[in-house]
Amino acid sequence: xxxxxxxxxxxxxxxxxxxxxxxxxxxxxxxxxxxxxxxxxxxxxxxxxxxxxxxxxxxxxxxxxxxxxxxxxxxxxxxxxxxxxxxxxxxxxxxxxxxxxxxxxxxxxxxxxxxxxxxxxxxxxxxxxxxxxxxxxxxxxxxxxxxxxxxxxxxxxxxxxxxxxxxxxxxxxxxxxxxxxxxxxxxxxxxxxxxxxxxxxxxxxxxxxxxxxxxxxxxxxxxxxxxxxxxxxxxxxxxxxxxxxxxxxxxxxxxxxxxxxxxxxxxxxxxxxxxxxxxxxxxxxxxxxxxxxxxxxxxxxxxxxxxxxxxxxxxxxxxxxxxxxxxxxxxxxxxxxxxxxxxxxxxxxxxxxxxxxxxxxxxxxxxxxxxxxxxxxxxxxxxxxxxxxxxxxxxxxxxxxxxxxxxxxxxxxxxxxxxxxxxxxxxxxxxxxxxxxxxxxxxxxxxxxxxxxxxxxxxxxxxxxxxxxxxxxxxxxxxxxxxxxxxxxxxxxxxxxxxxxxxxxxxxxxxxxxxxxxxxxxxxxxxxxxxxxxxxxxxxxxxxxxxxxxxxxxxxxxxxxxxxxxxxxxxxxxxxxxxxxxxxxxxxxxxxxxxxxxxxxxxxxxxxxxxxxxxxxxxxxxxxxxxxxxxxxxxxxxxxxxxxxxxxxxxxxxxxxxxxxxxxxxxxxxxxxxxxxxxxxxxxxxxxxxxxxxxxxx
Ligand code: ADP
Ligand code: MG
Numbered sequence: 207x208x209x210x211x212x213x214x215x216x217x218x219x220x221x222x223x224x225x226x227x228x229x230x231x232x233x234x235x236x237x238x239x240x241x242x243x244x245x246x247x248x249x250x251x252x253x254x255x256x257x258x259x260x261x262x263x264x265x266x267x268x269x270x271x272x273x274x275x276x277x278x279x280x281x282x283x284x285x286x287x288x289x290x291x292x293x294x295x296x297x298x299x300x301x302x303x304x305x306x307x308x309x310x311x312x313x314x315x316x317x318x319x320x321x322x323x324x325x326x327x328x329x330x331x332x333x334x335x336x337x338x339x340x341x342x343x344x345x346x347x348x349x350x351x352x353x354x355x356x357x358x359x360x361x362x363x364x365x366x367x368x369x370x371x372x373x374x375x376x377x378x379x380x381x382x383x384x385x386x387x388x389x390x391x392x393x394x395x396x397x398x399x400x401x402x403x404x405x406x407x408x409x410x411x412x413x414x415x416x417x418x419x420x421x422x423x424x425x426x427x428x429x430x431x432x433x434x435x436x437x438x439x440x441x442x443x444x445x446x447x448x449x450x451x452x453x454x455x456x457x458x459x460x461x462x463x464x465x466x467x468x469x470x471x472x473x474x475x476x477x478x479x480x481x482x483x484x485x486x487x488x489x490x491x492x493x494x495x496x497x498x499x500x501x502x503x504x505x506x507x508x509x510x511x512x513x514x515x516x517x518x519x520x521x522x523x524x525x526x527x528x529x530x531x532x533x534x535x536x537x538x539x540x541x542x543x544x545x546x547x548x549x550x551x552x553x554x555x556x557x558x559x560x561x562x563x564x565x566x567x568x569x570x571x572x573x574x575x576x577x578x579x580x581x582x583x584x585x586x587x588x589x590x591x592x593x594x595x596x597x598x599x600x601x602x603x604x605x606x607x608x609x610x611x612x613x614x615x616x617x618x619x620x621x622x623x624x625x626x627x628x629x630x631x632x633x634x635x636x637x638x639x640x641x642x643x644x645x646x647x648x649x650x651x652x653x654x655x656x657x658x659x660x661x662x663x664x665x666x667x668x669x670x671x672x673x674x675x676x677x678x679x680x681x682x683x684x685x686x687x688x689x690x691x692x693x694x695x696x697x698x699x700x701x702x703x704x705x706x707x708x709x710x711x712x713x714x715x716x717x718x719x720x721x722x723x724x725x726x727x728x729x730x731x732x733x734x735x736x737x738x739x740x741x742x743x744x745x746x747x748x749x750x751x752x753x754x755x756x757x758x759x760x761x762x763x764x765x766x767x768x769x770x771x772x773x774x775x776x777x778x779x780x781x782x783x784x785x786x787x788x789x790x791x792x793x794x795x796x797x798x799x800x801x802x803x804x805x806x807x808x809x810x811x812x813x814x815x816x817x818x819x820x821x822x823x824x825x826x827x828x829x830x831x832x833x834x835x836x837x838x839x840x841x842x843x844x845x846x847x848x849x850x851x852x853x854x855x856x857x858x859x860x861x862x863x864x865x866x867x868x869x870x871x872x873x874x875x876x877x878x879x880x881x882x883x884x885x886x887x888x889x890x891x892x893x894x895x896x897x898x899x900x901x902x903x904x
Contacts, residue, residue, distance in 0.1 A: 504786025524598025
């Protein structure tokens with residue numbers, strides 16, 4: 207859009223400096239562009255009126271049309287209030303205001319016909335409305351749009367400065383009059399035609415003052431499409447440009463890997479694993495730096511894929527590192543991979559926060575000299591003192607736990623050629639969100655579990671059934687299996703949770719005096735945790751009582767029962783992650799969700815979802831719908847939520863369409879130099895360099 211839209215709001219008719227400052231402070235509205243893009247959050251159907259007699263408590267905000275039949279101010283000081291009655295042919299509605307009484311006294315007219323808008327409540331069988339909006343019927347002009355926009359405003363603006371939704375509506379109306387001729391089209395003629403989009407000016411007009419519900423829908427679609435299109439265009443261009451500018455090391459030799467395949471690997475790869483390895487290998491051979499996201503549900507076998515990629519690097523003289531979010535997980539990767547590395551004569555090291563100084567020194571030196579080919583660790587390997595001779599591949603497990611800053615820190619570990627990057631995640635991210643968060647990455651998906659896995663049987667039990675659950679645990683242990691019992695410990699410092707855990711441990715110990723029981727939680731020292739984990743892995747203990755520290759990645763195939771206490775307190779993704787700790791061997795596995803009887807509607811949905819499905823992607827979509835994208839991991843830092851109109855939870859289809867459209871355009875005209883892409887190029891050039899939705903996603 208042109209400079210016109212940068213004009214400060216104070217210059218808009220009837221706004222002035224003081225109001226403009228308030229609008230900026232309270233609503234973040236500074237310029238014409240801001241105001242025109244602050245779309246209504248809902249609309250009033252001005253054709254729908256309720257009869258007073260039909261009002262009841264369960265109705266939302268409604269409209270009533272009637273004559274004001276008396277008004278009076280009651281009480282003094284803070285208790286002062288205005289009470290009025292409005293009547294239609296069917297009955298009488300009482301209106302009451304506790305604020306702005308002096309002002310109302312001046313403006314409310316007896317015997318005037320009003321449209322009253324508010325939320326009805328019943329009091330002694332009579333309908334009331336508190337703080338309704340009033341509009342004189344004569345104010346309604348012919349030709350006015352029949353869906354009236356409702357804008358968000360703040361309490362302060364409404365009550366002290368009389369800037370309510372209607373004030374904003376009038377400002378927008380005034381602005382549109384002068385602004386619409388200035389609006390330039392931002393999408394190409396072909397896009398407008400192919401997707402049957404409204405032109406930009408019409409869309410803006412109709413989103414604020416829709417003439418019909420159909421036009422409103424078209425305006426919404428057009429504006430959402432545009433918003434998502436530009437996000438995808440940006441991401442795809444970043445991706446393309448990186449490919450052009452960033453060279454990658456070529457790993458085409460694989461002798462050790464072939465040896466591993468033939469002689470050492472303990473199982474056959476699944477078809478999905480093979481496909482993903484092939485995708486990675488292709489990236490390694492094409493001379494460009496790889497940036498790939500590997501998505502695979504819990505238990506789909508991402509670790510072995512990571513190791514095979516690391517072997518490709520080693521076979522070509524490059525070092526690699528695998529970074530895990532927790533010490534337990536790093537440890538587990540190390541233990542698991544060390545077995546293979548030893549047989550292959552590969553020097554594999556481990557670096558975590560608890561690695562001793564002397565040990566560290568050796569590691570640092572071997573990494574610098576290049577005699578250590580592979581490193582597994584936690585955040586500790588991001589430290590500046592950790593220098594590689596030739597780091598060629600960095601892998602991040604459970605990527606959602608790491609920020610963008612950490613990704614780039616790993617890049618810098620090789621000053622000559624940026625290492626290839628593979629990020630792995632088992633937190634199933636809904637497709638829409640993945641397309642936005644990781645839209646600049648190539649994506650591989652392992653969509654198949656190793657053969658022979660039985661779906662985990664999930665049940666919901668109330669605390670009152672604990673004895674039966676304990677009996678079940680006893681039976682499973684008698685069959686030689688192991689059991690997790692997990693307690694919520696959302697914040698490791700929450701003393702109350704900590705008490706739940708220790709109480710739980712004691713009651714489990716009392717119930718199973720003959721069994722060996724491990725306990726792991728965040729307050730323990732790393733060595734203690736390791737020790738307890740190791741006992742469980744070696745099957746010296748049969749029950750593991752733990753907090754969510756074991757949530758991510760831990761792999762004990764013999765464990766077949768996951769009991770989750772206070773399951774209503776966990777989020778869906780977290781429940782799914784926890785459940786993924788079992789079902790890793792050939793035995794039938796079980797997940798038991800324990801709760802009290804008191805459950806909110808959302809908790810019920812979460813529990814039902816868990817019982818119904820094992821599909822991580824389905825679970826992720828439901829999670830997104832329940833919580834909105836704001837709470838999903840990794841979204842806060844990304845800025846993807848500053849959307850003007852599109853909704854990541856609902857607009858998946860538009861997102862896919864807009865991404866496909868952006869892909870087609872870029873494939874044809876990567877620099878957008880063709881005349882038919884002039885609108886798009888000009889729009890990108892007109893965006894301020896720090897525009898939201900743009901630079902913060904990387
Ligand atoms: P995740 O994808 O959750 O990280 P892991 O890599 O921990 O899964 O693998 C889960 C378990 O499945 C491990 O015990 C691993 O050895 C095993 N596994 C991986 N791939 C296969 C396969 N193709 N066939 C059989 N077992 C496999
Ligand atoms: Mg894993």
